[in-house]
Amino acid sequence: MISALFGFSHYQQGGIIEEGSDGLILGLMCLAYRRNLAIPIVAHGVCDTIDIALFFLGKYPGRRRAARYCRGEIGSDLSVR
Secondary structure, X not given: OHHHHHHHHOHHHHOHHHHHHHHHHHHHHHHHOOOXXXXXXXXXXXXXXXXXXXXXXXXXXXXXXXXXXXXXXXXXXXXXX
């Protein structure tokens, strides 16, 4: 349930299913390390750092869509304006 909420709250970043599965993995990591929240926080930070580096280098898979969103050409619901 929580991973589904995580997916819905991050849907603009990669999609509900992808982000929901990421939330599930982070939640399982937290449980696997005896509810140590620092482990999934660091993992989330590492993933975000990799995403930013790939975006900066022009290798990020959704770069064109993200650039159009930043310029205001598409809305948060991804509809063309």
